[in-house]
Amino acid sequence: MRTHVKSSAGTGSSADPARTLALTLLxxxxxxxxxxxxxIGELAVETAGDIDADPARDLDGRDLRFVRQLVAGVTKWRLHIDWILRPHSKRPLPELTATVRHALRLAVFQMRWLDRVPARAAxxxxxxxxxxxxHRGAASYANAVLRNLTRADEPIAYPDRETNLAHHLSVVHSHPRWLVERWLSRWELPQTEALLRANNEHPLLYARRNPLRAGHDEFLRNLPAGAHPRQVDETTYEVSAPEGFFQSPAFVKGQAYVQDVAASEPVRMLAPAIGERCLDLxxxxxxKAIQAAIAGKDEIELIAVDRSPQRLRLLRQSTQRLGLSSIRCVASDGDEIPLGQRTGFDRVLVDAPCSGTGVFRRHPDARWNKRAEDLPRHAKRQLQLLHSGFRHLRVGGVLVYSTCSLEMEENDQVVESxxxxxPDARLDEDTSDRPPRFQSVPGRDEGDGSFAVRLKKVADHGEEPQIPREAV
Ligand SMILES: C[S@@+](CC[C@H](N)C(=O)[O-])C[C@H]1O[C@@H](n2cnc3c(N)ncnc32)[C@H](O)[C@@H]1O
Known part of the structure; x- marks a missing residue:
């Protein structure tokens, strides 16, 4: 669907196209x-195509980055921004039209979080x-609210840190209070605050080198000029200036793919080797499928299952670009894979769908649509998928269960259940020198929040609990 951006022509307004587009998206x-x-993904496609009839045609790459920064920033900082605005708006913010509310939020975001935009311009x-x-009345109202705000002398009165720590942190770091309370009850204050801060940081881009296509020197030569790569391990590079990365020879020639540094740990723990049969559920x-195929030098048999054909299409595109032929994509529910008798895999990865609380910095709106009540539902589905994956493992084979959640209900508690x-499963302490359990937490560790446990099938008695499907 096209993002139609209203033109300011004929409205008596001199709104610029980047901010107009940001407001439209919000x-x-x-x-x-x-x-x-x-x-935002659609935006990239639309702007690459024919947008003659659209004011967004005037936007270059720099403008589009600014649009993304505005939209992501306003979305992440929404609670904090509204706290700043509230005392200056006579009408409660939810009663304003969406346009006025988002225009006000955009102004506060620019004034407070972007150094280069002076208050007057915002x-x-x-x-x-x-x-x-x-109508003009709405514009006068927005003007009055923002003038009030810029004239205010007193410092912003946040919820009191001493008497109401969770509320204070929730507003200051712009997170739902229930999540702050949950994390405070689990971790010490410094770690919780570090996590909240990390969730608001700009996500880093980690480029992984495809060693089947390029060595270190060639790879660096093919990154965009000025990318400033920092080598994290043998094949992982943090790219601090990612502009042009997706158009660079390194990416286009299939020498690189994108994967967060912590998200690569589950496949390192799985350690697939040449000649093995692997299942990614x-x-x-x-x-992770790409990482596994590369770890097996593209000489493994990897069945990549996902129930979303649209998302699998992305995997197919990547395998073509990277020149990998060992991955076979199967669109199917993980509980009902049409494999016939061809089961008994050496390695199985169950990278289960989850709440995604470990990857908030990559998804600015995600924090606002999570609910504590959803966690048991996720856990039931995860447990079901874990049993399905285990069913396809040969005796002596290794399974890694992973999520990008920080929540115990979806991680250790699923594995414990x-x-x-x-009875045929054990924690696998001995297949590799990597520990059998991994958990990274943003703010404490490099990269996203990621969890993984490695298990082994020690026997096959064919016993499996019946988990009611309607509960999943
Ligand atoms: C966390 S993502 C997987 C990320 C992937 N492993 C990677 O490295 O890019 C979870 C995936 O599970 C898929 N999924 C959800 N429920 C499923 C099911 N019952 N069977 C198979 N796939 C499922 C979703 O479509 C989603 O693509």
Whole structure:
């Protein structure tokens, strides 16, 4: 679907196209209740195509990066921004139209979080944006709220840190209070605060070198000039200036793929080797499947299953670009893979769908649509998939269960339930020198939040608990 950006022509407004597009996206994400990643992803496609009729045609790469920064910033910092705005708006923010509310939020985000936009320019642009979409009265209202705010002398009165720590942290770091309370009850204050801070940082891009296509020197030569790569391990590089990365020869020639540094640990623990048969039960979009195929020098047999054909298409595109032929994609529910008798895999990866609380910095809107009540539902589905994966493992084979969640219910507790129900499974302490359990936490460790446990099948008595499907 196209993102139609209203033109300021004929409205008496001088709103600039980048901010107009940012406001349009924020309003659409709210009214269509769609993930921001999806809308921003469409934007990349649309702007690469024919957009002659659209004011967004004037936007170059730099402008589009600014649009993304605005949209992601306003979304992440929403709670904090609204706390700043609230005392200056006579009408409660939820009663304002979405356009006025988001125009105000855009102004506060620019004033407080972007050094290069002076307050006067942020106010002016919000008023012009409102004029572009609304009647003059709405623009005057936005102007009055922002003038009040810029004239206020007193420091912002946040919830008191001493008497209400969770509320204070929730507003200051712009996170739902229930998550802050949950994390405070699990970790010491410094670690919780480090996690909250890390979730608001700009996500880093980690490029992984495909050693089947390029050595270190050639790879570096083919990155964009000025990418400033920092080598993290033999094949992982943090790219601090990612502009142009996806158009660079390193990417286009299949010498690179993108994978967070912590997200690579589950496959390191799985350690697939040449000649082995591997099953990836929740494979798309495919970072781990690609990593596994490369670890096996593209001389393994890897069945990559995912129930989403759209997401599997991304994996197919990547395997073509990277020149990998050992991955076979199968669109199927992980519980009902049409494998016939061809089971008995050497390695199985169950990278289960989860709440994603470990990857908030990559998905600015994710924190707002999580609910504590969803965790048991995720856990039931994860346990079911873990049993399915284990069913396809040969005796002596190794299975890694992983998530990008920080929550015990989806991680250790799923593994504990599984081990209690499956007498043929053990924690695998000895297949590799990597420990059998891994957990990274943003703010404490490099990279995203990632969890993994390595298990082994020691016998096959064919026993499996019945987990009711309707519960999953
Ligand atoms: C965490 S993502 C996997 C990420 C992937 N392993 C990677 O490295 O890019 C979880 C995936 O599980 C898939 N999924 C969810 N439920 C499933 C099911 N019952 N069977 C198979 N795949 C499922 C989703 O479509 C999603 O692509």
């Amino acid at each position: 309003c659409r994400a709210e009214s269509e209740n769609r993930p921001l990643d999806e809308l 106010v002016h642009s919000a008023v012009e944006l409102t004029k572009c979409f609304e 929740c494979a798309a979009p495919g970072g 599984f081990l209690a129900q499956q």
